[in-house]
Structures are given as structure tokens and as C-alpha cells.
Amino acid sequence: MKEIKDPKLVQSYLQAHQLETIFNEAIMPYLSLYHCEQGELILSQGEPSKYLYVLVKGKIKIYTTSAEGKTLILSFKSAIEVIGDIEYVQEIDTINTVEAVSSVYMIGVQHTNLKKFTNDFSPFLQFILKIITEKFYLKNNSMSFNLMYPVEVRLASYLLSVTQDDNESLFTGQLSTTSLTDTANLIGTSYRHLNRVIKQFCSDGLMERSKGFILIKDREALKTIAGGNIYE
Amino acid sequence: MKEIKDPKLVQSYLQAHQLETIFNEAIMPYLSLYHCEQGELILSQGEPSKYLYVLVKGKIKIYTTSAEGKTLILSFKSAIEVIGDIEYVQEIDTINTVEAVSSVYMIGVQHTNLKKFTNDFSPFLQFILKIITEKFYLKNNSMSFNLMYPVEVRLASYLLSVTQDDNESLFTGQLSTTSLTDTANLIGTSYRHLNRVIKQFCSDGLMERSKGFILIKDREALKTIAGGNIYE
DNA sequence: CATTATTGAGGACATATGTCCTAACAGAGA
DNA sequence: TCTCTGTTAGGACATATGTCCTCAATAATG
Known part of the structure; x- marks a missing residue:
């Protein structure tokens, strides 16, 4: 600082x-x-x-x-x-x-x-x-x-928060995989389960996993899943 | 009022x-x-x-x-x-x-x-x-x-809170069954699961269920399960 | 008293999530 | 290049919890 x-x-x-x-x-x-x-x-x-x-x-x-x-x-x-x-x-x-x-x-x-x-x-x-x-x-x-919503919803919410840059209207839609363990901890679940949900999202076409990155493809669908976004 | x-x-x-x-x-x-x-x-x-x-x-x-x-x-x-x-x-x-x-x-x-x-x-x-x-x-x-603890722990914590009368040192150790549904909602679980956990507690000798009441038998054991009591 | 309605406990099964382990893959050093 | 090692995705299984349904006990009613 x-x-x-x-x-x-x-x-x-x-x-x-x-x-x-x-x-x-x-x-x-x-x-x-x-x-x-x-x-x-x-x-x-x-x-x-x-x-x-x-x-x-x-x-x-x-x-x-x-x-x-x-x-x-x-x-x-x-x-x-x-x-x-x-x-x-x-x-x-x-x-x-x-x-x-x-x-x-x-x-x-x-x-x-x-x-x-x-x-x-x-x-x-x-x-x-x-x-x-x-x-x-x-x-x-x-x-x-x-307490009321499953990891799926929390993850969607999290992804929206992390990949969005408020200041400009552009967002990368990319998320480094390096810290997936951190991410899991952050949304209060295990690494294993996080992977499960990501895989689910991938096969639903919401995102794609490639070398060290996750690319978000369907932001709107994520918003639907997230409902009210708690992490903001 | x-x-x-x-x-x-x-x-x-x-x-x-x-x-x-x-x-x-x-x-x-x-x-x-x-x-x-x-x-x-x-x-x-x-x-x-x-x-x-x-x-x-x-x-x-x-x-x-x-x-x-x-x-x-x-x-x-x-x-x-x-x-x-x-x-x-x-x-x-x-x-x-x-x-x-x-x-x-x-x-x-x-x-x-x-x-x-x-x-x-x-x-x-x-x-x-x-x-x-x-x-x-x-x-x-x-x-x-x-987020971190199972219903078992939350219930123990809840029971300790409800059955204790701070003002005097006496506590009844009895809990009306009438509002078990409420209790379930209160600790954030389903009525079904609450029953499961109560049954567990009963068979472990922590409490007894009788006509419309639950009698707490082993307060200390509950305290052990509850760990830090959040509901206070 | 017999019958019906109500309520509460628990069985059966489904789902969400955790734990442990393994296989595949990538990078580092010999 | 080959081997070793560390990392990451995913398989197998266990556990926590939810949903739906049933059965029995009790209360309400004719």
C-alpha cells in the first residue's frame, strides 16, 4: 500500500x-x-x-x-x-x-x-x-x-462479482484457475465440489475450461442462477 | 405490550x-x-x-x-x-x-x-x-x-438457549413439543431432519421424549456438542 | 361407541456436499 | 529425452439433509 x-x-x-x-x-x-x-x-x-x-x-x-x-x-x-x-x-x-x-x-x-x-x-x-x-x-x-441456497447459486454470484470490472463496462469474462482452491474456500465449499459445479456449468454451456482459465460464455444465464447477488 | x-x-x-x-x-x-x-x-x-x-x-x-x-x-x-x-x-x-x-x-x-x-x-x-x-x-x-456446523450442533445450542432462564439459576430442562416445526425453522432445517437429530440425542441419552415434552437429561453433553453457543 | 379428521414420528428415497484416492498431465532436473 | 514430482480434474464412496409418503396415536364428531 x-x-x-x-x-x-x-x-x-x-x-x-x-x-x-x-x-x-x-x-x-x-x-x-x-x-x-x-x-x-x-x-x-x-x-x-x-x-x-x-x-x-x-x-x-x-x-x-x-x-x-x-x-x-x-x-x-x-x-x-x-x-x-x-x-x-x-x-x-x-x-x-x-x-x-x-x-x-x-x-x-x-x-x-x-x-x-x-x-x-x-x-x-x-x-x-x-x-x-x-x-x-x-x-x-x-x-x-x-443458508438457503446451494453452492451452484453462490458460485454463479461469485463469478459475476469477480469477473466484472465496475469502473469500466468491460469485463474479461476470464478467471484464473490458479486459485480455484481459494475460490472454493471463499464461497464456503470444498475444492472437490466446486469442480463438480464448474463441470456442470461447462456442460450446460455457461462457461468453458481451458488451460488455466475459465471463460464465461453465458453471463445472463449466470445472473439467472445467482438471483439476488449477495457478494456485492 | x-x-x-x-x-x-x-x-x-x-x-x-x-x-x-x-x-x-x-x-x-x-x-x-x-x-x-x-x-x-x-x-x-x-x-x-x-x-x-x-x-x-x-x-x-x-x-x-x-x-x-x-x-x-x-x-x-x-x-x-x-x-x-x-x-x-x-x-x-x-x-x-x-x-x-x-x-x-x-x-x-x-x-x-x-x-x-x-x-x-x-x-x-x-x-x-x-x-x-x-x-x-x-x-x-x-x-x-x-455455515460451518451441522444441525446437531445448532440444535444443541438452541436447546441450551431456550431451556435456560438467565434471571434465576433454575431452568426447567423441559421443552414443549407443540412447536417443533417452529424450532426446525428457527435453526434453519426441516422438521424431518430435526426429528432425526432429536431421536439421535434420545438414543444417546441426552434427552427423553415424552407426551408433548422433551426433557433434557445431560446438559453438559449438549454444551460439549454446541461448542461456542451462537444463539446468545 | 364408532368413525373420521388431525397431528406427529418415522421410513424410503433423492440430492447436496464432503473425504479420500487416483489418473493424467505438466514442469524440473538428470 | 526420461524420470521424478507436484498439480489438477475427476471417480468412488460416505454423510448431511431435504422431500414425500405412511402409519399410528389422538382428538373431534356423529
């Missing part, structure tokens, strides 16, 4: 998302812009958390790793989103791993400064309150989704 | 839970105490939400009903807990049904009054922020729990 020391750029991002009002003057000098490459880890589960970030551009995915080493995807998020809010409020270590799915820009600020300058600033409190309740609401839904 | 018009009682509950500081003077006249009988619905999913409640005594359960009519238990909660907070912040209809498991006392206040008098009062904002982030954190865990 690279810090970009350009207060004007910070300001322009704040303005672009109507965020100027949630921060007071006192905190402004402590806001900074950060950039992450695609694939980079923004936060790692279990690490002490020192920063709160506001995602202003790009796409991230959030996942958790259980004691037994299983990983489970929690969600994909695009701007505007806050990262590290729970940890900030609860004063706990990072609870989930956050990874940049695309190139990502975030406005970051240290917990200590935030506490010092905005802890009593209601617009800020109201802002994260809004964000967190929305997160909670979505999690509510995704939990039901996960 | 019955309103108890006794400002002094409200004050004493607030004091008992160190809640005086989260409300300002202006809102005080609008706080009122409410009482619910065991089994009574406090909030119903889909209804407009007008009140925010602070649970000060007793135990509640929160569940959701899907479009297809399936119900899924979300959690059990004891004091201190806030009910209707998400709805208050997001200004949406009630998202989950809340039911009194025991006799319940709550301090209630109308959204409109809260908005008018405490919307800029940081101690209050900080308080619900704390509560909601904690909820979020727990939901995070319970989601993993639900």
Missing part, C-alpha cells in the same frame, strides 16, 4: 462523494490518500488495527479465516465503503481480511487521531452509523442467502 | 445499567417503560417501525421470515440490548421479528422524539454505535457458525 501525499486529491475525492461534511476541520490534516494494487491485502485478520479507511475508488473483497484454516467470503464492496469501522469502535484487532480486487484508492486516518478530533463530532458518528447499519442489513440478507 | 407509566422506574433502570449518560435531559420525558409477557411479539417483520427499545430485563429472540415462508433464527439477546436501532438509523420498516422469550422489560422511545432531541447528542450516538458494532461482530461469527 502506497501513501499518496496530496491533500488536494484527498479533498477532491471527499467532494466527489459528498464527504466533506462528515469530517471537521481539525481532522483534515490527518487524512491521507492510499493506493493499493490489485490483489494486495489491505487488512489482515488478527493484526492490530490502527487505521480507518474510506474506500473511494475500486473494489475490495472481505473474507474470514476460521481456526481450522477454512476461509469464507463475506462480501465484495465498492465505494463508498468504510474499512476498519468495527475495529475502530470496538477497539479490537482486525476481524476480517480485506483484499483489493481492483486497483483501489482509499482515504485513511489513524484511530488515535480520529478519536482525538472527531469522536464527538456528530456528523461523523452519524455517517459511520449509517454505513454500519447498512452493512448489518446486508449481512442479515447474505446470511439467509448462504 | 403494556406501557408502565412510572418515570422513577425508568430512572432506576437507567441507573442500574449506567445508561443515564447516553440520554440528555431533553429526551427524558419521552422515555417510557414497557412490559411484554413471555411469548409476546415485540416487533413484527415488515411493519413500520416507530419505537426504539432498550431491553433492560428479560430475554428475547430475533428471527426472520423469508419470502417462501421459512423462518430462520438470528439470535437470542438479554439486557443490555437495543431493539429497532437499524430501523431507526436507516429509516426502514422492521427487518426482523422480535419475540419475548421470558417476561421482558424495555425502555421505549419514539423515533421522532429521538431524532428531534438526541440526533446530535454524541453520547447517544456512541452508545448505539457500540451496540450495533457488537451486533455486527456477533452476526459475523454466527454466520460462520451456521
Whole structure:
């Protein structure tokens, strides 16, 4: 992660998302812009958390790793989103791993400064309150989704999320096979079963498997299968 | 639900839970105490939400009903807990049904009054922020729990929750059979499978089934099976 | 009291998913 | 090039859970 020391750029991002009002003057000098490459880890589960970030551009995915080493995807998020809010409020270590799915820009600020300058600033409190309740609401839904629908549906949903690049309207429709094991963990199933479902999708003509890649052929059909897309 | 018009009682509950500081003077006249009988619905999913409640005594359960009519238990909660907070912040209809498991006392206040008098009062904002982030954190865990563990474990967990009366140390160890279908829905499985698992538990000597009741015999064994108890 | 309706437990089978193992294939070093 | 080794897809089987149906016990009714 690279810090970009350009207060004007910070300001322009704040303005672009109507965020100027949630921060007071006192905190402004402590806001900074950060950039992450695609694939980079923004936060790692279990690490002490020192920063709160506001995602202003790009796409991230959030996942958790259980004691037994299983990983489970929690969600994909695009701007505007806050990262590290729970940890900030609860004063706990990072609870989930956050990874940049695309190139990502975030406005970051240290917990200590935030506490010092905005802890009593209601617009800020109201802002994260809004964000967190929305997160909670979505999690509510995704939990039901996960409990009620089979892997087939979750995979379709996942594929749609991963192969789409929001910023431009183009998407590759390709998915590297290298990390199929990861993918399995992410949607909460076994590698074996993932393969089964992929094979199913292939023979249904929804996708094709070739040397190290999966090519999505019928995006619409995937959307139909996915129904409501939880991973967004 | 019955309103108890006794400002002094409200004050004493607030004091008992160190809640005086989260409300300002202006809102005080609008706080009122409410009482619910065991089994009574406090909030119903889909209804407009007008009140925010602070649970000060007793135990509640929160569940959701899907479009297809399936119900899924979300959690059990004891004091201190806030009910209707998400709805208050997001200004949406009630998202989950809340039911009194025991006799319940709550301090209630109308959204409109809260908005008018405490919307800029940081101690209050900080308080619900704390509560909601904690909820979020727990939901995070319970989601993993639900995805990772079989019905057996969830049932054990459920039984422990339902048959225990926090307030006193006595518990009945009995569970009415009348609502086994409900129970199945609540832990996210079918009635058929629930029966299977109960039968299993019976033949393992953990419980006994008799005329309309289930009697829990080996609470410790259930605890072992449940591991971390998500429904609390 | 006999008969019918209701309800709850469980049998039979289907499906989703997990575990373990194997075969095919690709890349690395001799 | 040949062999070794690691990786990946898929076979075989086990387990968890869902669906549908039946049977028995109980309650309701004539």
C-alpha cells in the first residue's frame, strides 16, 4: 500500500462523494490518500488495527479465516465503503481480511487521531452509523442467502462479482484457475465440489475450461442462477 | 405490550445499567417503560417501525421470515440490548421479528422524539454505535457458525438457549413439543431432519421424549456438542 | 361407541456436499 | 529425452439433509 501525499486529491475525492461534511476541520490534516494494487491485502485478520479507511475508488473483497484454516467470503464492496469501522469502535484487532480486487484508492486516518478530533463530532458518528447499519442489513440478507441456497447459486454470484470490472463496462469474462482452491474456500465449499459445479456449468454451456482459465460464455444465464447477488 | 407509566422506574433502570449518560435531559420525558409477557411479539417483520427499545430485563429472540415462508433464527439477546436501532438509523420498516422469550422489560422511545432531541447528542450516538458494532461482530461469527456446523450442533445450542432462564439459576430442562416445526425453522432445517437429530440425542441419552415434552437429561453433553453457543 | 379428521414420528428415497484416492498431465532436473 | 514430482480434474464412496409418503396415536364428531 502506497501513501499518496496530496491533500488536494484527498479533498477532491471527499467532494466527489459528498464527504466533506462528515469530517471537521481539525481532522483534515490527518487524512491521507492510499493506493493499493490489485490483489494486495489491505487488512489482515488478527493484526492490530490502527487505521480507518474510506474506500473511494475500486473494489475490495472481505473474507474470514476460521481456526481450522477454512476461509469464507463475506462480501465484495465498492465505494463508498468504510474499512476498519468495527475495529475502530470496538477497539479490537482486525476481524476480517480485506483484499483489493481492483486497483483501489482509499482515504485513511489513524484511530488515535480520529478519536482525538472527531469522536464527538456528530456528523461523523452519524455517517459511520449509517454505513454500519447498512452493512448489518446486508449481512442479515447474505446470511439467509448462504443458508438457503446451494453452492451452484453462490458460485454463479461469485463469478459475476469477480469477473466484472465496475469502473469500466468491460469485463474479461476470464478467471484464473490458479486459485480455484481459494475460490472454493471463499464461497464456503470444498475444492472437490466446486469442480463438480464448474463441470456442470461447462456442460450446460455457461462457461468453458481451458488451460488455466475459465471463460464465461453465458453471463445472463449466470445472473439467472445467482438471483439476488449477495457478494456485492 | 403494556406501557408502565412510572418515570422513577425508568430512572432506576437507567441507573442500574449506567445508561443515564447516553440520554440528555431533553429526551427524558419521552422515555417510557414497557412490559411484554413471555411469548409476546415485540416487533413484527415488515411493519413500520416507530419505537426504539432498550431491553433492560428479560430475554428475547430475533428471527426472520423469508419470502417462501421459512423462518430462520438470528439470535437470542438479554439486557443490555437495543431493539429497532437499524430501523431507526436507516429509516426502514422492521427487518426482523422480535419475540419475548421470558417476561421482558424495555425502555421505549419514539423515533421522532429521538431524532428531534438526541440526533446530535454524541453520547447517544456512541452508545448505539457500540451496540450495533457488537451486533455486527456477533452476526459475523454466527454466520460462520451456521455455515460451518451441522444441525446437531445448532440444535444443541438452541436447546441450551431456550431451556435456560438467565434471571434465576433454575431452568426447567423441559421443552414443549407443540412447536417443533417452529424450532426446525428457527435453526434453519426441516422438521424431518430435526426429528432425526432429536431421536439421535434420545438414543444417546441426552434427552427423553415424552407426551408433548422433551426433557433434557445431560446438559453438559449438549454444551460439549454446541461448542461456542451462537444463539446468545 | 364408532368413525373420521388431525397431528406427529418415522421410513424410503433423492440430492447436496464432503473425504479420500487416483489418473493424467505438466514442469524440473538428470 | 526420461524420470521424478507436484498439480489438477475427476471417480468412488460416505454423510448431511431435504422431500414425500405412511402409519399410528389422538382428538373431534356423529
